Each structure stands twice: as C-alpha cells, then as structure tokens.
Amino acid sequence: MLGLVAFLGYQTAVGNITMRLDQYRGEFNSAWVGSMMALISSFFLGWFGFYLVKGSVTRDRETGVGQIMATTPLTRILYMFGKFISNFSVLVAMNLILAITAIGIQLIAGESTQINILTMFAPFLFITLPVMALVAATAVLFESIAFLSGGFGNVVYFFSFRNLF
C-alpha cells in the first residue's frame, strides 16, 4: 500500500504523471497541485485501492473469527458498516499522505511559493473522499455477494472502473 502511494507521489513529483488541458498545464500553485493530486489519487487509488482493501470479510470467514462474531450481539448491518469504515480509513490514510506530498511538489516546482492549505486540500475533500467512500463500500458489497467475492469480482471491478473513467 505504502509502495503504491510512494510510487504515485514520486512519479507526480518528477513530472511523469501530470495533468494537462490540451497542450496547456496550470501553474503549480496550491489550487492546481491540489486538484491534480486529487484527480490522480482518485483515479489510481479508486482503481487499485479496491484490491488493497477487499478481503477483510473473507479473512473473517476463513480464519473462523467470523463464527465468533456471529455469536455476539453485533448486528449484520453494524458489522458491514464497520468493514466499510475500516476500508475507508485505509484509503483516506493513503490519500492523506498524497495530500501532504502535494505541498512538497508545489515547493519543488517553485512556480508559486505561497501555500494555501484550503484550496490545496479542498479537491481531496470534495472529489477524492467521495470516490474513496464509493470504493470502500463497493469492496464490502462485492465481498458480501458470493459470486463477486472471488477472482470473478476482481475482473468485474477492473473493467467496470476502466469503462466508467
């Protein structure tokens, strides 16, 4: 997970991954860098983050911990919600690292030295977090549907995401 985040951060910092509008790109100020990083992380973590967080329900089933949970007052809805929160937290933590990296990218680029935290992080808040919530929920949904919980579900998600974006 950290490897993916480090890879995305590095590739963006050295300019291998960037955002252009036709042949133009924006000035590397807080708003542009924040938007760029938010879109990049939404795309990559939205696509591959699914595979990183999927598996917690299966793990409970395979380890037998799920059997014990079934004997507690924990309701099914609360259990699923807990899994969603857990998935979401992992994805948010990864995005947080990328968001902090964005500050470094702006400073390294040196086109604007004024850091505006609000405009830099707003795209993460309004674009990336909803996408991460969707991915976290989709992972739980796929795991709770028998025929989507295995390899077939992975393939379905891969092509569904690619076609959607």
Next chain:
Amino acid sequence: MQLSINNLGKQYRRDFWGLKNFSLDIKAGILGLLGPNGAGKSTFMRMLATITKPTEGTISWNGTDVVKSPDTLRAILGYLPQDFGVYPNLNAIEFLEYMAAIKGLDSASTKKRIDELIQVVNLVEAAKRPLGGYSGGMKQRVGIAQALLNDPRLLIVDEPTVGLDPEERVRFRNLLSDLSGERIVILSTHIVSDVEATATHIALVNKGQLLRESAPENLLKELDGKVWEWTISSDDLTTLKQKHIVSGTIRRSDGVQVRVVSNDQPEAGARSVSPNWKMPISISSEVMRDHNSSHLSFSTCRFLRAGTPL
C-alpha cells in the same frame, strides 16, 4: 440457570439430518459431549451458539426461546469454535481488545479483564508477540480467553483439545475445571480422557442422536460386573473382536491382555474387573443390552474404544 433443548433437529439435505430428536436439559456444570467425528456435536453446538438455526425443535435459556431471540443468549455466551483462527498480525492483547469491542464490552473495564485473562491462560510472556508465531496450543488459549471476555454464563467449546500436545491438553482440562461453577460449560470431544476427569455430565452422541446422558460415575456404575479381562494370544485377537466388544488391549510378553464388555462371562479364563475411564468400558448397561440388535449402540461402543488412548 437452565438451558433446555427440546426435540432439536437440523436437516442438511432432503435425506440427511445432521441432528434429529435431540432433547436435553442442561444445568450448571460441565457437560461433555462425547461422540465420534461426524456424530453431530458441532452441528448441535453451532445451533446452541446461535450461528445456525435448527430445522425443528426449540432451544430455551431460562424459559426464553433462543431461536426467536438469539440476543438473549449472545449477551451471556462464550464460544470457541473447532476451527478457531486469529488475525496473525495482531498480538494477543490487540486481538482480545478487538473481540471485546465486537462483543460490545465496556472499554473502561476491558483492559483489566484482558490482563486477568492473559494471566489465567498463561500467556503473559507471549502477550505482545504477533499471533502468527503462536503454537496451536497458544492460539487455543487465546481462543478460550476471547470466549471468557464477557464472563459468560454459558461457555461452549468445540473440540478444544484437537492439535494440543498432551501437556497442553491436561492444562486445558484443568482450566475448564477451574472455570466451571456457576456457569454451564459444554465441551465436545471424541477423546474420552478429555471429559472423564472434568465433566459433571456426559452425553453420548452418535449419528445425530443423543444416545445417553448421565453423570460419569453413573455410566460406570451401570457396567459393574459386565467388564471382563484376560490374556489371549495375539492370533486370537481378530476373532475375539468379531465375537465381542473389545474395549481395550495391552500387549504383554505372554500375549495380549484384553478387556471385553459382556453381560455374561465371555470365556472361561475371563475375570470380572471394575469399569473405568482409563480402559473405558464406558457404556451404559442399557446400551450394552441392546448391542446385539442395535447398530447404533454397537457403534457407540466402538467410538468409545477408538477414542481413548490405551
């Protein structure tokens, strides 16, 4: 405190019942469920633990229908499944904290309770090591600790000694004995020695049916005068097994010492001996009387023999 099971049944396929016509009243103490693999013990325990629902029959806890209101039982239940697994990256304390949260326990008292349990199951030194590096016995001890987190009135442990070495098995049995008292402990096993020392009651289960339920000493008492012992040559053992229920054998320099369950003296040299759990002739006289006509009863004798180390 009473757990009543009435006419319980679980149907897996149209022509196969995992459990059928199972009725039992259980009070405080340790109930040992004894039966061979596939007898229906786990099926029974999974229904008691509210994991699966019975096809027919009722389970009631102090008069409340558990099938309709499972949360009544879940609040006071501790369960250790047969195939208990852990999250390998967590240590024992983290895992128990996680399970305590799942059980909805008060976080303020949880830490103290976990510290107590870590000591009870003798995991103080290993408590901060990842569970992935634990032996089978250590994992089983974590399993019993998680089952005891909520100080359950009903503790269900399914084949807890599988995979444990002899020393750990003895320690586990002692732990269960210490835990009994004002709670119901239900322990399933196919190993006679697991229950002979600890159980206050024993239920014999085979092919999804309850064959007999009684105190261990009563089961033995019913066999007084029906256990015979003598020495035969090794060559005669196969023939003897075809004619009689052989409960135990010991190799000796002059042949094989055999123990046989029989209403009448099976051979001229056979002498009557006291039944015990070490050389288990642990079948009720009622079961024994039936053994010529009832395949079920005969099977019971067989699994009791097979399940005991000689």
